Amino acid sequence: MHRGSLFRSTPFRLALTFGFLFVAAFAISGVVTYQLLARELAGALDASVSEIYSVTSTAYGVDDVEDLVSTINAYTGLSNSEDRVFSLVDRDGKRLAGNFTPPALPDGLSTVTAPQIGLSGDTIYRVNNGTIGGYRLVVGQSFTETDDLQEIALVSFGWALVITIAVAIAGGAFLASRAQRRMDGIARTMIDVSNGQLATRIPLHGRKDDIDEVSMQINQALDRLSGLVEGMRQVSADIAHELKTPLNRLRLTIEEAASRSEDRPELHSLMTDALAESDQLNATFEALLRISQIEAGSRRTRFQPIDLAAIMATVADIYGSVAEDNAQTLRLEALPDDPAMLRGDRELLTQLLVNLVENAINHCPAGTVISLGLARHGSEILATISDDGPGIPAAERDKVFRRLYRLDKSRTTPGNGLGLSLVRAISDLHGAEIRLEDNAPGLRVSMTFPSATTS
Ligand SMILES: Nc1ncnc2c1ncn2[C@@H]1O[C@H](COP(=O)(O)OP(=O)(O)OP(=O)(O)O)[C@@H](O)[C@H]1O
Ligand SMILES: [Mg+2]
Structure with missing residues (x-):
């Protein structure tokens, strides 16, 4: 198929449109899913930080901060500061336990960077800030785990998108070229028929699908058309066959009559005119037949x-x-x-x-x-x-x-x-x-x- 006409081909354009819609639908659903996942992970992180806070704070007895201090120290010792942070400060802002000294923070949940809480690195934390018996307790958990999960989701989605695009292009090209080949078959047949080859028929696929259905109907129409043309040709041939001899005999008779009427000038002139008309009739007749034969294309x-x-x-x-x-x-x-x-x-x-x-x-x-x-x-x-x-x-x-x-x-x-x-x-x-x-x-x-x- 000619390259310029590729974009005018209906199967190709349909494949392109559906491929595009397919990929677009996949991309939109991917973005929505990713957003939902991100929101879900953020909610889970908030719940987790709040839970760590409440579990830690249960170690505080009335007017007894010692248990809380040792609990926090134990937790701090157990966890990595990249992962979880704890801090307990007294009214004067002096750190009693934990691995950082918190700056002024709003009550409840907020997001802080490592430098904001005096730690090195670029970790970001979700922290919960509250007061227990006059002491300020801050616990936090880093976004690292959440970010890792989001990244895995993003990479998986990216690969799925690449595979989807590849499948859409390959499948679209395969289906379009298959449909196009059948369209080309129909077009070729019609060109042959219009060039006079009335016996040509559209090849059928055998699946009885819609293109086969249309092809079958065109083939039936071509059967009827070639039958009619053949019939007309036959009639012309028959007429030619039937009339040729009488026309020739008529001419010979007129010629004979003309030669026998030479002694009667009036009649002779009429006979000569009739002979000329007969010649003209023969010539027209033969020329018409010749044109029909040439148009039939068999030569x-x-x-x-x-x-x-x-x-x-x-x-x-x-x-x-x-x-x-x-x-x-x-x-x-x-x-x-x-x-x-x-x-x-x-x-x-x-x-x-x-x-x-x-x-x-x-x-x-x-x-x-x-x-x-x-x-x-x-x-x-x-x-x-x-x-x-x-x-x-x-x-x-x-x-x-x-x-x-x-x-x-x-x-x-x-x-x-x-x-x-x-x-x-x-x-x-x-x-x-x-x-x-x-x-x-x-x-x-x-x-x-x-x-x-x-x-
Ligand atoms: N060279 C030409 N100059 C002027 N007129 C022309 C010329 N050729 C054709 N024609 C005109 O076109 C008409 C059709 O031409 P065509 O050859 O089909 O028929 P014809 O010459 O009249 O008859 P035939 O060719 O069947 O003996 C002619 O009758 C004539 O009027
Ligand atoms: Mg002429």
Whole structure:
């Protein structure tokens, strides 16, 4: 798939959107969970500090501070100051027990740093400050344990987020590319069908999912469509088969009648007119059938590498004298030095150039200069047939490709309005783009063919 069209692909955009939503939902729930955990840990720490305070303070007997002092000293000796701190001071602020001398602190719970309570390091403590029998008792516990737990939670969450993003990207890319492959299969089938390969069908996955369901319906529609087209082709072929012989017999009969009526000039002239009409009828009939056959696309299987420059030179050679007889000039402009190779059907490409040259000869007055040219543009071959005759008005340029369409001014010239329809059918069959342009004055027909190297 083309890189630029990746972002226009629906499966890719859906995968990207859902991947983003998935990761965002995970991140939001992670943040909420972390906040709840932090609040829970802070509450637990407060409860723990309050409990240590109340357990310690039970050692105080009325007017007897000795037990409390020894309890605190015992606790202080047992615990690490990085972890728990204790302090008991008398009314004068003199430390009686513990491992620090507290500054002025609010009653109850508060948070202090190690330097604030005269300790070294950067530990932060949650302390409980109170008075018992005139003595001030302060106990505290560091945030180290709480911080450690929070850090573990944060690191786990970070890893989980990385894994989630990786899974979202890998899963999204896998699902998107799978869906995209099936979309591409549908698109390829439709391109083949529009190029005339009506037998192509969308490959089914076999799971009977929604894409299979749609594909099956498209395939059924294609079955009906190809049935109809085949039916029409068959009818055309049958008509051609059935009418060809009677039309030819009719022509022979008229010809016979014309030759036998030579002694009756009035009848003979009518018979000659009827013969001309019959010829016109045959020509129109055959041209219509030929266009339908070309549009069916089956001739594509006979495509071969062909040098368009050689065909153009042959057509110019043959029609040079026809133009001369008409007091017109046919010129072959410089052709590329190397062959202009494309994959195609020699007979049809000759017919295409002949139709365009005949148009210029038939629809332009004496003195017209007709030029044939060929140029290479990168991987494309550009063929042009131009004249300096009356040209085709811009509003009519699309219409002249329709079957049987002729400009009003051409009603008197011979022809049946099928030449350009055939040209369009042949150029479509070869994957060429055809344009009618103003040659100021005159008409320029440009055709861009893909060259054989790129097809
Ligand atoms: N080179 C041209 N200059 C001016 N008008 C043109 C030229 N080529 C075609 N046309 C106009 O386009 C119309 C359609 O052309 P097309 O080749 O389809 O039919 P036709 O030439 O009239 O008949 P046919 O080609 O079937 O014998 C012509 O009738 C003519 O009016
Ligand atoms: Mg014509």
